[in-house]
Amino acid sequence: MTVNNTIAHQRLILSGDRERFKELLRRRLIECGWRDQVRMLCRDVVKENESNNVTFDMLVTRVTPRARALVPDTVKKELLQKIKTHLLTQKDQ
Amino acid sequence: MNDNGCIHLNNFKAAKGIHPYKIVHAFFVSCTSYEARRYKATSCLCFTCGQPGPRMHSCLHCIYFACYAGHIQDHSKSKKHFLYVDLSYGNIFCAQCQDYIYDRELTEIAMSHRLKEAKSLGISVPFMPWLPNNNEALALRRLRKRRLISPHTTIGLRGLQNLGSTCFMNCIVQTLIHTPLLRDYFLGEKHKCKAQSSGKCLVCEVSKLFQEFYSGAKTPLTLHRLLHLIWTHARHLAGYEQQDAHEFFIATLDVLHRHCMNGVEDTEKKENGRCNCIIDQIFTGGLQSDVVCTSCSGVSTTIDPFWDISLDVAGPGSLQACLERFTRAEHLGSAAKIKCSNCRVYRESTKQLTLETLPIVASFHLKRFEHSSQIDRKISAFVSFPAELDMTPFMSSHRRAVDVGATDNNNAPEGVFEDNRYSLFAVVNHLGSLDAGHYTAYVRQMKGSWFKCDDHMITRASLREVLDSEGYLLFYHKTVLEYECDVS
Ligand SMILES: [Zn+2]
Ligand SMILES: [Zn+2]
Ligand SMILES: [Zn+2]
Ligand SMILES: [Zn+2]
Ligand SMILES: [Zn+2]
Ligand SMILES: [Zn+2]
Numbered sequence: 001m002t003v004n005n006t007i008a009h010q011r012l013i014l015s016g017d018r019e020r021f022k023e024l025l026r027r028r029l030i031e032c033g034w035r036d037q038v039r040m041l042c043r044d045v046v047k048e049n050e051s052n053n054v055t056f057d058m059l060v061t062r063v064t065p066r067a068r069a070l071v072p073d074t075v076k077k078e079l080l081q082k083i084k085t086h087l088l089t090q091k092d093q
Numbered sequence: 094m095n096d097n098g099c100i101h102l103n104n105f106k107a108a109k110g111i112h113p114y115k116i117v118h119a120f121f122v123s124c125t126s127y128e129a130r131r132y133k134a135t136s137c138l139c140f141t142c143g144q145p146g147p148r149m150h151s152c153l154h155c156i157y158f159a160c161y162a163g164h165i166q167d168h169s170k171s172k173k174h175f176l177y178v179d180l181s182y183g184n185i186f187c188a189q190c191q192d193y194i195y196d197r198e199l200t201e202i203a204m205s206h207r208l209k210e211a212k213s214l215g216i217s218v219p220f221m222p223w224l225p226n227n228n229e230a231l232a233l234r235r236l237r238k239r240r241l242i243s244p245h246t247t248i249g250l251r252g253l254q255n256l257g258s259t260c261f262m263n264c265i266v267q268t269l270i271h272t273p274l275l276r277d278y279f280l281g282e283k284h285k286c287k288a289q290s291s292g293k294c295l296v297c298e299v300s301k302l303f304q305e306f307y308s309g310a311k312t313p314l315t316l317h318r319l320l321h322l323i324w325t326h327a328r329h330l331a332g333y334e335q336q337d338a339h340e341f342f343i344a345t346l347d348v349l350h351r352h353c354m355n356g357v358e359d360t361e362k363k364e365n366g367r368c369n370c371i372i373d374q375i376f377t378g379g380l381q382s383d384v385v386c387t388s389c390s391g392v393s394t395t396i397d398p399f400w401d402i403s404l405d406v407a408g409p410g411s412l413q414a415c416l417e418r419f420t421r422a423e424h425l426g427s428a429a430k431i432k433c434s435n436c437r438v439y440r441e442s443t444k445q446l447t448l449e450t451l452p453i454v455a456s457f458h459l460k461r462f463e464h465s466s467q468i469d470r471k472i473s474a475f476v477s478f479p480a481e482l483d484m485t486p487f488m489s490s491h492r493r494a495v496d497v498g499a500t501d502n503n504n505a506p507e508g509v510f511e512d513n514r515y516s517l518f519a520v521v522n523h524l525g526s527l528d529a530g531h532y533t534a535y536v537r538q539m540k541g542s543w544f545k546c547d548d549h550m551i552t553r554a555s556l557r558e559v560l561d562s563e564g565y566l567l568f569y570h571k572t573v574l575e576y577e578c579d580v581s
Pocket of ligand 3 (some may be wrong): 101102187189190191194349
C-alpha cells in the first residue's frame with residue numbers, strides 16, 4: 001500500500017463511506033444468491049470432514065478460492081464503478 | 094452452533110467482564126461515533142509489521158493490534174494473551190482453542206453496535222437471517238411434517254369458478270394471492286380479528302382463501318362468499334353484469350383497509366396521519382403535485398396518497414413513456430387560472446406530478462376504456478411494459494435534481510442505497526370488446542415461473558407471452574425491501 005492509498009483508505013473509513021460500500025456489497029451478494037451458495041460450500045466441507053473437528057482456517061482455505069470465483073462480474077463492476085466515481089468526485093473538492 | 098464461548102473466554106469474562114470487548118468493538122469494529130471512526134482510520138495497523146492486514150485482530154487483554162499472518166500467534170506466545178477480536182467481523186479468536194469461538198452475550202453486543210453504526214451512517218438495518226426463537230424452535234421440533242418446495246412446484250395455484258361474468262373478480266383475487274408481501278402476511282397469520290362475527294370481515298375471508306390456495310388441493314374454488322362480502326360493503330358495485338376489474342381492485346383494497354381498521358391494527362401508530370394497515374403498508378404511495386405560478390414562480394406543493402396510477406395510453410407506446418408523460422410539467426393555460434397565494438390573484442400556472450414516496454406494490458392502470466356521453470370505446474393501442482422497472486426517474490427527488498441541472502448523483506454514497514427497482518408479478522388483460530369482454534390474468538408464482546389464470550383453468554406461460562400481452566392492469570413489486578431502522 002502506497003502512502004496515497006493509505007490516505008484514501010483512511011478518508012474512506014473516516015467518512016463512513018467504507019462501511020457504506022461494504023454494506024452495498026453485502027446486499028448485492030445476498031441478492032444474487034452468492035451468500036447461499038457459499039453457505040452450501042461450507043456445509044459440504046463440514047460434511048466431508050464429519051469425523052474431524054473443522055476449524056475456521058480450514059473452511060477458509062477450502063472455500064475461499066471457489067467463493068471468489070462465484071462472485072458475479074456485474075457485482076464487481078458495479079462496486080468498482082461506484083467507488084471509482086466516488087473517489088474522483090472527492091478529489092475535485 | 095455452540096454459543097457458550099470456551100473455558101478461556103469464560104474465565105476472562107469472569108475476571109474482566111464484557112467491557113473490554115465492548116470498547117474494542119465500538120471503536121474498531123462497528124464504529125458508533127465519528128470519534129471512533131477517527132481512531133479506526135488512523136490506528137488499524139499491525140503493531141508488529143505495520144501492515145493493515147491480512148485479517149487484523151486486537152488482543153482483548155491489552156489492545157495490541159496484530160495481523161493473522163503470524164503476529165497474533167507471536168503475541169500470544171510471548172505475552173500469554175489468548176483472546177483476540179477480529180476487527181472486520183467482531184468475532185473472537187481463542188489462540189488456545191485454535192479457532193473462533195462464539196458467545197451469546199458478546200454476539201448481542203456486536204449486533205446492537207451494528208444497528209447503531211447503521212443508524213449513524215444513515216443506512217437501513219443490515220440484513221439478518223431468520224433465527225427461530227425458543228417457541229418457534231419448539232414448534233419446529235414438535236411438528237415433524239415438512240413440505241419441500243421444489244423449483245417446479247405448482248403450490249399456490251388454483252383455478253376459480255366463473256359465477257357468471259365474475260372473471261373481473263377472479264383476476265383481482267389471483268393477483269392479490271400472488272402478491273409476495275401480502276402472501277407472507279396472511280400465511281404468517283398476522284391478522285388478529287376483532288370483528289364480533291368472523292363472517293363479516295373481508296380480511297378474515299381473504300385469510301381463509303390463502304389457506305385454501307396453499308392447501309395443496311387442485312380443484313377450482315368458488316368465491317361466492319367473498320363476492321357477497323365485497324358487494325355488501327361496496328354497494329356501488331353490486332348489481333352490474335360485467336364489471337371493471339380496475340374498479341373492483343380499488344373497491345377491494347378499500348374494504349380490506351376498512352376491515353383492517355376494525356381489527357387490532359387500529360391500535361398501532363399511524364405515522365403522519367397515514368393508515369398503517371397491511372393494505373396501506375403495501376399499496377399506498379404519495380403523489381406530489383407542484384403548481385408553479387408563471388408570474389412569481391411561487392410553488393405550492395401538495396402530497397396525496399394513491400393506491401394506483403392511471404395512465405393515458407393514446408400516443409406513448411411504452412409504460413416508461415406513459416410515466417414520463419404523467420410526470421411532465423404541464424401548462425394549465427389561460428382557461429384554468431389558479432389563485433396564487435403570493436400574487437393574491439388568479440394566474441396562469443404549470444402543474445407537475447411526481448412520486449414523492451413509492452409503494453411496495455406499484456399498480457398501473459392503462460386507461461383502455463373511454464366513457465363519454467357520446468361514445469364508449471376500448472383503446473387497444475400497443476403499450477410495451479418491462480419485466481424490470483426502475484422508478485427513479487419519476488420520483489420527486491430525482492425530478493428536482495434534474496430541474497436544477499444537477500448531474501446524476503447516484504454515485505454519491507448517500508444515494509448509493511436508493512433502490513427503486515421493481516419486478517413485474519401480475520398482469521390483468523381484457524380480451525374482446527367493451528360489452529362482450531373477458532378478463533384473464535398472468536401471475537408470477539415463483540421467480541421466473543409464470544402462469545395464466547383463465548377462471549378455472551391454470552396453464553403455464555412464458556415471460557415472453559406475458560410481455561407480449563395487451564396489458565390492462567400491471568402490477569410491480571419492489572425488488573429489494575428495506576428494513577426499518579428503529580434503534581433509539
Ligand atoms: Zn495482549
Ligand atoms: Zn503483522
Ligand atoms: Zn479457548
Ligand atoms: Zn377479520
Ligand atoms: Zn389502511
Ligand atoms: Zn404568483
